[in-house]
Amino acid sequence: xxxxxxxxxxxxxxxxxxxxxxxxxxxxxxxxxxxxxxxxxxxxxxxxxxxxxxxxxxxxxxxxxxxxxxxxxxxxxxxxxxxxxxxxxxxxxxxxxxxxxxxxxxxxxxxxxxxxxxxxxxxxxxxxxxxxxxxxxxxxxxxxxxxxxxxxxxxxxxxxxxxxxxxxxxxxxxxxxxxxxxxxxxxxxxxxxxxxxxxxxxxxxxxxxxxxxxxxxxxxxxxxxxxxxxxxxxxxxxxxxxxxxxxxxxxxxxxxxxxxxxxxxxxxxxxxxxxxxxxxxxxxxxxxxxxxxxxxxxxxxxxxxxxxxxxxxxxxxxxxxxxxxxxxxxxxxxxxxxxxxxxxxxxxxxxxxxxxxxxxxxxxxxxxxxxxxxxxxxxxxxxxxxxxxxxxxxxxxxxxxxxxxxxxxxxxxxxxxxxxxxxxxxxxxxxxxxxxxxxxxxxxxxxxxxxxxxxxxxxxxxxxxxxxxxxxxxxxxxxxxxxxxxxxxxxxxxxxxxxxxxxxxxxxxxxxxxxxxxxxxxxxxxxxxxxxxxxxxxxxxxxxxxxxxxxxxxxxxxxxxxxxxxxxxxxxxxxxxxxxxxxxxxxxxxxxxxxxxxxxxxxxxxxxxxxxxxxxxxxxxx
Numbered sequence: 001x002x003x004x005x006x007x008x009x010x011x012x013x014x015x016x017x018x019x020x021x022x023x024x025x026x027x028x029x030x031x032x033x034x035x036x037x038x039x040x041x042x043x044x045x046x047x048x049x050x051x052x053x054x055x056x057x058x059x060x061x062x063x064x065x066x067x068x069x070x071x072x073x074x075x076x077x078x079x080x081x082x083x084x085x086x087x088x089x090x091x092x093x094x095x096x097x098x099x100x101x102x103x104x105x106x107x108x109x110x111x112x113x114x115x116x117x118x119x120x121x122x123x124x125x126x127x128x129x130x131x132x133x134x135x136x137x138x139x140x141x142x143x144x145x146x147x148x149x150x151x152x153x154x155x156x157x158x159x160x161x162x163x164x165x166x167x168x169x170x171x172x173x174x175x176x177x178x179x180x181x182x183x184x185x186x187x188x189x190x191x192x193x194x195x196x197x198x199x200x201x202x203x204x205x206x207x208x209x210x211x212x213x214x215x216x217x218x219x220x221x222x223x224x225x226x227x228x229x230x231x232x233x234x235x236x237x238x239x240x241x242x243x244x245x246x247x248x249x250x251x252x253x254x255x256x257x258x259x260x261x262x263x264x265x266x267x268x269x270x271x272x273x274x275x276x277x278x279x280x281x282x283x284x285x286x287x288x289x290x291x292x293x294x295x296x297x298x299x300x301x302x303x304x305x306x307x308x309x310x311x312x313x314x315x316x317x318x319x320x321x322x323x324x325x326x327x328x329x330x331x332x333x334x335x336x337x338x339x340x341x342x343x344x345x346x347x348x349x350x351x352x353x354x355x356x357x358x359x360x361x362x363x364x365x366x367x368x369x370x371x372x373x374x375x376x377x378x379x380x381x382x383x384x385x386x387x388x389x390x391x392x393x394x395x396x397x398x399x400x401x402x403x404x405x406x407x408x409x410x411x412x413x414x415x416x417x418x419x420x421x422x423x424x425x426x427x428x429x430x431x432x433x434x435x436x437x438x439x440x441x442x443x444x445x446x447x448x449x450x451x452x453x454x455x456x457x458x459x460x461x462x463x464x465x466x467x468x469x470x471x472x473x474x475x476x477x478x479x480x481x482x483x484x485x486x487x488x489x490x491x492x493x494x495x496x497x498x499x500x501x502x503x504x505x506x507x508x509x510x511x512x513x514x515x516x517x518x519x520x521x522x523x524x525x526x527x528x529x530x531x532x533x534x535x536x537x538x539x540x541x542x543x544x545x546x547x548x549x550x551x552x553x554x555x556x557x558x559x560x561x562x563x564x565x566x567x568x569x570x571x572x573x574x575x576x577x578x579x580x581x582x583x584x585x586x587x588x589x590x591x592x593x594x595x596x597x598x599x600x601x602x603x604x605x606x607x608x609x610x611x612x613x614x615x616x617x618x619x620x621x622x
Contacts, residue, residue, distance in 0.1 A: 003614035006599060006622050007525070008073065008501050008542060058206035060169040063176070070177035074105040075140045075503050077538040078494040078547065084467060086474050087490025092438040092548040093423065095470065097463045098496025099143035100415040100442045104181040106496075107440075110546045114569060115185040115440075116410035117398045118192040119422050121386055125171040125200045140498065143444075171200055172207060178415070179211050185413065186251040191218070191398050194247045195386065201245055212249040218256075221246040223355040223390065225364045246355075246394075258397045268340060275339065277326070282318075282334040284309040300334045301327060355390065362387025371419055374472050375465070379453025382419050382465075391425035399437055400429075408435035417441035420466035424473050427489065431477055434484055438548065439491075441466070467493065494547060500530045500538055501622075525622055532561075532578040539599055539622075540565055543574055559583040562590075572596050580604055592617035 021028050027038035078096060082088065085095065096103050186192065192212070196204050209217060225244045250256040268276035284305045296310035300318055305311055311318075321327050326337035355361040362370075367385035372378045399410040414422035426439040445461040448454040459465050474489045483489070502525055526535070540549060549567040554575075560582055565574040572595035577586070582604045590613065592598050598613060602621035605613070613619045 003610055003619040003621070005602065006539065006542070006620040008499060008538075057210060058172075058203065060172050061166055062169050062173045066173035066176040067180075069101070070105075070180045074102045075499050076102045076106060076143075076496050077499045077534065078103070078106055078541065079497045079534045080537060081493040081495050084493035085491045086471055087488075088492040091488055091490030091492055093426075093488060093491035094438075094440045094494065094547050095417075095420070095423070095463075095467060095491050096440065096442045096494045096496065097445045097461075098442065098494075099140075099444055101178055101181070102140055102143060102496055103442050104178060104185075104415060106541055108181065108184060109544050110541050110569075111185050111411075111440075113185070113187055114411055114546070115413045116187055116190050117395065118182055118186065118190070118413045118415075119195075119391060119394060120182075120193075120414060120416045121195040121418060122175065122416045123171070124197045125168070126197075140496075143496065144498070168200070168203060172203060175204070175207060176211070179208065182413075182415070183211055183251065188252045189255040189257075190251040191256050192249050192251075193221075193394050194249075195223075195244060196247065197244045198241060201247075204247060208247060208249055212251070213253075215253050216250040218248040218250055219353050221248060221353055221355060223361065224358065225384070227358055227363055228365065256398075259400045260397075268338075270337075272337075277337040277339045279328065279335040280338045282336060283312050285312050301329050303329055303332060303334050355393070360389065361393055362389035367421065371469065374469055374476075375457075377453075377457050379457045381448060381452050381454035381459075385419055386421045388421055388425045388428060391422050392429050395425055395429050395437070400433060400435070408433070408437060410435075410437050412437055412439045413441075414439070415442040417443040417466055418462065420469045423466070423470050423491070427470075427473055427477060430487065431480075431484075434487075436486065436488065438488070440547075492547075494537070497534075498527070500526055500535045502527055535578060535622075536563060536565075536576055539576060540574065543597060543599070543620075545570055545574055557586050557589065560586040562586065574599065576600070577604070582609070584609070587612055590616065 020033075024038055024041040027034050027041055076098070078098070081097070085091065182192065194204065194208070205217075205220075223244050223246060224242055226242050266278065268278045270277050270279065282300065296312075296314060297305055298311070298315060298318075300311070301322075318327070321336050324337075326339075328335040328337065358366065364384045364386070366389070367387035368382060370388060371382055371385050395412065399408065399412065412422065412426050417423065420441055420443070423439045423441050426437050429435060430437055443463040443466050445463045447461055448459055454465065459468070470491055474491075477489055536551070537547070541547070545565050545567050546569060549565050549570075552564050554562045554564050560577050560579045563576045565576065573592070575590070575592060575596065575598045577598075577600045580601065580603070582600055587609055590598065592613075593616065595618065597618040597620060598616075599620045599622065605621065610619060610621070
């Protein structure tokens with residue numbers, strides 16, 4: 001079996017690269033693309049015009065850099081924040097504090113093709129809200145600086161003002177790489193919902209058409225966000241908008257089907273010796289220009305359709321009801337006795353493109369009130385909170401099933417989580433239908449302004465509000481009814497920090513001594529003060545194991561601490577030992593086979609031991 005050194009790696013859009021390799025394998029050599037061979041393989045489908053040629057699409061200053069930023073490897077890692085969550089040892093729910101672009105990169109390998117539904121409510125680019133000002137060279141460093149980036153008055157320094165240059169371009173450059181990475185995470189039958197208002201709706205539509213494909217656009221939901229008009233000075237100069245929009249895209253055409261809502265049962269209000277039934281009129285329809293006209297015109301117990309009409313049912317179905325004695329003729333009209341076994345005993349409501357019922361979908365006003373009730377304060381700083389009922393409806397139409405034999409354990413992602421409405425909705429709908437959906441929510445620890453009611457209420461960052469909301473919702477749900485033993489009322493927290501691996505910086509100086517010193521610093525690959533529990537999470541994600549993987553220490557190894565990592569998404573096992581020395585007794589007893597992977601420090605093994613372990617399974621050293 002192979003033996004290799006483990007280093008952080010990142011492959012942009014690995015899924016599409018694999019698809020391209022299947023289509024044109026001759027264009028790949030040693031894992032690299034030969035562009036000339038690829039152009040020859042595609043033949044007449046390649047574009048012969050130069051780079052200056054005009055094409056249809058959305059273009060803006062900075063688009064090329066925005067596309068590149070998605071492929072820049074993250075220098076970060078996700079560190080467990082123990083004690084911040086609830087039921088951390090058993091829960092599958094995840095809250096991540098961090099810059100979402102970096103987090104999405106870190107999730108690419110472990111969560112590619114695993115997310116059933118994404119809902120995001122990004123900044124609307126109103127001129128006052130926060131825009132992620134991505135730095136293309138050191139995004140993690142910029143994030144770490146930002147977490148303390150406030151002036152003396154406590155105001156955020158990174159709003160996108162309309163007076164600034166490239167107002168729309170900044171917003172598009174912020175959204176492009178995030179949506180591109182998000183698409184990779186969706187299952188083939190996955191769907192993404194994106195809330196937006198009329199500041200950027202036209203640009204977002206074109207952007208999503210490019211990333212997800214115009215053919216995968218499902219529709220645009222119009223949501224009534226407020227029912228009360230605002231009596232402000234601006235109302236004299238412009239329209240007041242009471243609606244927002246939710247764009248809906250599938251991952252792949254014909255892979256996604258929406259669940260329809262059951263609105264009630266048909267009533268079987270009559271009874272005979274055979275049981276309950278209801279009367280259904282055999283209706284007529286115009287026969288003009290209809291194929292099969294002659295076969296649909298016949299007498300039913302002496303009653304014929306009127307001139308120019310035909311029955312809506314055929315002879316075979318009529319004969320079935322005649323044999324059963326379930327046909328009634330009254331006043332020249334024909335009725336069938338419909339019994340429960342004859343039809344689906346349900347009425348279904350369609351998935352509407354407009355959400356105007358405030359009781360069914362909620363408004364920003366009700367969302368704000370919900371958050372105030374949960375936190376027991378109106379000073380939470382959120383003016384346009386999405387209501388739980390809105391997200392719960394989206395979850396129902398995408399993530400529910402009418403088949404009780406199927407476990408509903410869909411994974412739901414929100415990487416602009418704000419006050420954690422999505423997490424709240426997942427917990428509530430699971431309580432309602434006994435589902436096992438899991439959430440991953442991501443929120444920047446955006447500092448609350450020092451002069452805000454939020455800060456005075458004790459919340460220093462937006463992510464702290466989300467964590468507290470989830471804690472209180474869990475506490476409330478536990479009290480409301482008898483708990484289902486399989487119900488996941490918990491969450492664990494991870495924080496974005498620097499990687500445990502040292503990052504190589506190209507040397508641009510001319511002093512040989514400095515260069516030698518730089519090499520010596522990198523003789524040890526790990527940063528000073530690294531912790532095994534933090535490095536374990538980083539290795540897990542690199543090896544494709546998700547954050548909710550089962551982690552257990554194997555007690556049978558007496559001289560070394562060996563951790564076993566397993567997940568329902570991975571057929572093989574991951575065994576990890578970060579001890580400074582691995583004893584021969586451990587190596588002899590180590591149970592790795594097939595595709596199992598063992599990871600340890602390179603310095604902990606002798607060359608002979610490396611050969612022994614690589615014969616057992618995959619060995620990767622740090």
